[in-house]
């Protein structure tokens with residue numbers, strides 16, 4: 623049986639996508655071999671790869687002056703690739719830090735590649751909630767780029783308003799909120815995301831980058847992290863993760879079928895509202911993030927009595943609800959309710975939360 627999976631990543635994939643991949647795993651479209659056995663340079667695979675890329679362009683309305691690169695190395699790999707590609711050795715970049723992942727990106731740049739200006743953009747407000755301070759997101763004149771993470775997967779903080787960076791390219795990590803709502807790609811210099819949170823299995827990373835930012839890499843940037851090399855070779859400079867790329871294509875088709883990012887945004891609003899409304903109405907749980915900054919896909923909360931954490935997770939597992947433990951740097955609980963999670967999965971979770979609370983009165 624399938625359980626309810628609230629894992630932050632790798633995470634739930636739509637059942638119809640899993641079933642389709644299973645059905646054609648051993649024999650793809652009557653070719654007598656599976657996708658994972660096929661040359662990435664074959665005509666058949668090239669078609670699969672191009673279709674996935676084109677669908678992403680369509681779903682996100684990606685303008686023609688942006689390239690879409692399929693890579694490996696994860697979000698972490700791109701934390702290095704970004705400065706290697708667009709930070710001149712004598713330049714500097716602004717990092718707007720709103721949680722764990724933007725801090726990791728900042729550190730990667732500052733400790734290895736050059737000057738990074740740290741802007742702490744989250745504070746604890748008078749109500750004890752973590753809140754985004756948009757006024758801190760000011761670019762320093764002369765910056766090579768400004769970096770943000772639109773959804774902090776660990777902290778449960780999402781940015782619904784983009785900083786105005788003027789002519790300074792805005793570089794965004796959208797690993798966990800990609801395709802969860804429409805975004806205006808033309809506002810960004812580049813968008814990076816790992817596929818394993820919201821799209822496909824782990825091992826695939828996608829970079830959407832404005833073409834004028836390609837071709838500036840440092841001389842010693844490894845070829846495999848150089849956006850110009852990847853772009854020139856249609857992301858086939860080396861052997862890509864063919865299976866994850868194919869699975870991403872299936873997920874993109876599924877998104878298109880259910881109405882694209884507009885429809886998903888409505889679903890994600892409804893799902894997260896149900897969950898946060900319950901948490902706010904309860905005196906048993908507490909959410910740490912200010913209401914206006916709460917992630918629609920990673921809902922971070924605590925039991926007020928943390929001594930009950932282990933029992934909570936055990937009871938959840940008994941009822942086939944898994945992946946609710948918070949990230950190790952933060953503790954507490956986290957329910958990740960990405961695109962693939964139907965409303966029913968959130969209803970089941972709220973019912974469990976309520977019953978667990980009631981059983982401890």
Ligand SMILES: *Cc1c(COP(=O)(O)O)cnc(C)c1O
Pocket residue numbers: 631695696697698699723771773774775776795796797798816819
């Ligand atoms: C998971 C995650 C990362 C790290 O991704 P890896 O693929 O494990 O390197 C980076 N940024 C965000 C927002 C994430 O959720």
